[in-house]
Amino acid sequence: MMKKILVMLTATLFAGLALAKTDDSAVGPHEVVANTTQELMKVIEEARGYVDQDPDRFNNEVRRIMDQVVDFQSFARGVMGKYGSRAYYQSLTSEEDKAQFRDHVLRFTQNFKDGLINTYAKGLLGFNGNKIEVLPLAEDADLSGSVGVRQHIYGERAKPYEVIYTLRRDAQGDWKLRNVIIEGLNLGRIYQNQFRTAVATYDGDIEKVIDNWTVAPKEVMEQAAGDAGEK
Template structure:
């Protein structure tokens, strides 16, 4: 594995977690500023960088402290129920739920609740460790355009562009955010260069459901392993994009 590939992998892991983070102190606040989503991404990035820097001194001896502090920043900012339904695709829709018998609905509710917890745990563990690989790259959040400000003021979906500037390449990350009914801005999806993270997980979930013949319980039991394939696919796409960019420069 080349140094560049290792860097891309580490950055991809870092970016995904940042995508779901908002500042704890303002996470429950209503939308009061037109540029709120952009401010929240910037402020959260700063907090994560501080946490990462401090955690490098104690993680090996006390990893739980790191994950606990990470959870304080991250978990209130992600609507895990909504995000998980998105990952489940057709299996997370109302139509699918309504197609089930009363007994099937009972089982589905229990499995769904367990999947949300499993999905959350997987993100915290996998990408939390990836964050520790961050090593001083410059992070810039682009200022909102006039169209962005109008979208925010109207409470509609807005995309926040962030750029990670490495030694040999810059990476563009787009956070798709939208306020919930309470006016709290929540992450809906993230795209790293051409890698749509939400679609990758959704594709992996569908493949797992086919593999286990529609048995949601088995998908949940094996989700950590199954979802690792989505990460590998992201790395594959990243390597392909890097190769194309390199050829274009030549």
């Protein structure tokens, strides 16, 4: 059951948090997630009426909203590991190498975003109105850096599934998604491991890694869930 939940929630949560766009930068991370949960249910219900005839409409809506809220470049650079790090960029000595680094980051960010949206938007309609609870932040929570917002999703088992959204303010002061942890499984690390494996597969050719990138398939996510369940 955990494997099924992991795959479904990965779809729901990435797009779900993306619906939290707000023009009020004073809204805190807890409110962002709580408001998003309600809005997401509306979007899913509306899509049921047209998605069979016009699936591109749904994908485009998800893309438009996610572009506004998810910090794809920071997320993608984390997935790239050292190949997307500031330290690696600063170690480069030629302008040509630095220009290539910037190009790699931009192209991988686009491929990473496209993969997430195209793959996981398909899973959104599998969410069937489970009870969802967003837990309040501690009164003394430090909002100066990254903040984890916990969410409980109730399913067939007595104990709820726990999801932790990692959010951080961007340069404009808006809270944006940086990572998601589902039942202890860090999705950022799963993708980082996938990127590292691809680097080895293509003998360090980052161009080939980017050109052949695909979002981790269900088999990879389910294997990660199985490994976690055995611990």
